[in-house]
Amino acid sequence: xxxxxxxxxxxxxxxxxxxxxxxxxxxxxxxxxxxxxxxxxxxxxxxxxxxxxxxxxxxxxxxxxxxxxxxxxxxxxxxxxxxxxxxxxxxxxxxxxxxxxxxxxxxxxxxxxxxxxxxxxxxxxxxxxxxxxxxxxxxxxxxxxxxxxxxxxxxxxxxxxxxxxxxxxxxxxxxxxxxxxxxxxxxxxxxxxxxxxxxxxxxxxxxxxxxxxxxxxxxxxxxxxxxxxxxxxxxxxxxxxxxxxxxxxxxxxxxxxxxxxxxxxxxxxxxxxxxxxxxxxxxxxxxxxxxxxxxxxxxxxxxxxxxxxxxxxxxxxxxxxxxxxxxxxxxxxxxxxxxxxx
Numbered sequence: 426x427x428x429x430x431x432x433x434x435x436x437x438x439x440x441x442x443x444x445x446x447x448x449x450x451x452x453x454x455x456x457x458x459x460x461x462x463x464x465x466x467x468x469x470x471x472x473x474x475x476x477x478x479x480x481x482x483x484x485x486x487x488x489x490x491x492x493x494x495x496x497x498x499x500x501x502x503x504x505x506x507x508x509x510x511x512x513x514x515x516x517x518x519x520x521x522x523x524x525x526x527x528x529x530x531x532x533x534x535x536x537x538x539x540x541x542x543x544x545x546x547x548x549x550x551x552x553x554x555x556x557x558x559x560x561x562x563x564x565x566x567x568x569x570x571x572x573x574x575x576x577x578x579x580x581x582x583x584x585x586x587x588x589x590x591x592x593x594x595x596x597x598x599x600x601x602x603x604x605x606x607x608x609x610x611x612x613x614x615x616x617x618x619x620x621x622x623x624x625x626x627x628x629x630x631x632x633x634x635x636x637x638x639x640x641x642x643x644x645x646x647x648x649x650x651x652x653x654x655x656x657x658x659x660x661x662x663x664x665x666x667x668x669x670x671x672x673x674x675x676x677x678x679x680x681x682x683x684x685x686x687x688x689x690x691x692x693x694x695x696x697x698x699x700x701x702x703x704x705x706x707x708x709x710x711x712x713x714x715x716x717x718x719x720x721x722x723x724x725x726x727x728x729x730x731x732x733x734x735x736x737x738x739x740x741x742x743x744x745x746x747x748x749x750x751x752x753x754x755x756x757x758x759x760x761x762x763x764x765x766x767x
Contacts, residue, residue, distance in 0.1 A: 429474035432505070432533025433467075433481045434525050435488035441525035442467055444474060445533045454526055464494045480505050480536030482528070484545045492545045503542040509535045546670070554641050555666025561634045561659055562708075568627040575620040578613050593628060596621045638662045653753075654726045655719030663712040685710035686750045701747065710750075717749045728752075 429452065431444045438459050444452040455470045457463050471477055477500075484492035484504035495502045514523075514531035536542050572591060579596075580586035582603055587595075600618060605611035639658040642650065642665075649661045656664075674680040681687035685705025691698050720728025728749055735745035 428476040429478070430533045430537045431471060431474075431477055431479050432510075432529040432531070432536065433479060433488065433491065434528040434532060435481060435483065435491050436525070437487070439525075440467070440491060441529045442470070442479075443526055443529040443533055444471065444477070445530065445537065447537070449534055449537065451530065454529075456525070463491065464498050467495075468498060468500070477501070478503060478536070480532050480542070481545065482510050482532045483507050493548060496545055496547050502545040503536050503539075504545050505532045505535050505539075505542070509539075513538075543673075549669070550641070550645050551665050551669040554638070554645065554662040557634060557638050557641055558659065558662040558666050561631065561638060561662075564627055564631045564634060568624060568631065571620050571623040571627060575617055575624065578617045578620065581613055582610065582617065593621060593625045596624070635659065653716060654723070654728055655716040660712045660716055664709060667706055667709045681751060683709070684713060684753065686713060686747070686753060688747065701743075713750050713753050714746075716753075717746060720749065721746070 428447060429444050430447075431442050434441045436459070439456055440459060440463060441454070441456045443454050446452055452474070453470070455467065457466045479492075479495050479500050479502045481488040481492040481495070481502055482505050483489075484502065486507075492502050492504070510528065510531045513535045514527060517531065517534070575591065575596060576587060579591075579599065583599065587599070596617070600614060600621065603610075603614055605614050635658065642658045642661050645665060647661060647665060649664065650656050650658065671680065674683065678687065682702075683705055685702050685707060687702055687705075688699035689702045689704075691700050717728060720726045721732050723729060731752065732745050732749050735748050736742065740748065
């Protein structure tokens with residue numbers, strides 16, 4: 426651990442830094458305005474401590490840009506979760522007022538006491554996958570929203586509405602068969618046509634993003650799409666983008682806890698009971714769930730054979746599905762030299 430730990434409390438308009446020694450003695454404080462010169466100003470202030478480490482609160486959130494700029498400048502940076510810094514502030518004796526200097530001090534103390542602080546790494550190709558996978562999710566949600574609104578309008582135009590998931594072609598055919606019988610019905614038809622245009626536009630955007638995702642996954646050099654049946658570019662990009670470095674997990678059990686596939690024990694006495702975990706990265710868990718569902722739907726897949734074998738052993742369908750999702754731990758391998766999820 427470096428001789429000096431510098432805690433940073435980042436904000437949208439300013440950043441407050443507090444330096445402490447190894448014995449948690451405050452050494453200095455600096456507040457800079459969020460601007461293009463913020464890193465240069467902080468580095469100039471910290472020159473008095475050559476052996477230093479920067480602890481940025483929320484380096485994956487509000488402090489992301491500052492943390493990445495410090496890493497690019499050659500500084501050693503660690504990430505401190507906001508909850509951890511808040512606990513340190515509450516447990517500290519003396520002044521525990523909620524202000525930027527005290528927050529920065531708590532961040533530094535939390536990083537100094539941490540047995541295994543998480544280092545902030547320069548963004549790599551996995552971040553590219555994360556960016557485009559997030560864009561695909563946003564477009565999919567917007568598309569579902571437009572489709573739900575279209576369904577609601579069609580319920581006022583077609584008796585019984587449309588019971589199934591609707592496509593742009595189906596909606597166009599249905600609207601072409603409707604003859605408005607009043608001014609209100611004509612307005613609803615026009616509104617439905619606008620929702621239809623939104624769906625077509627979003628479908629075109631999603632198709633373009635899927636092409637970008639496919640190219641980005643290919644450039645990543647991952648074998649995930651070949652090794653696991655049911656994993657396409659979208660799921661692969663989601664997994665790689667969230668995991669980034671699978672080597673940061675000490676064991677398969679740690680990875681299972683992170684992705685939410687590890688069952689939670691709720692035993693009492695001699696009864697051993699395990700329930701579904703609602704913790705972990707839910708976005709990653711959903712991607713693994715979709716891959717497992719795809720495997721179950723295809724009888725020729727190894728996942729389907731594993732699923733049926735678990736049911737034959739006496740497990741319920743949900744329990745067998747969770748077991749199938751748990752097999753993802755065997756795919757968590759590290760590619761030498763690149764340290765990416767393969």
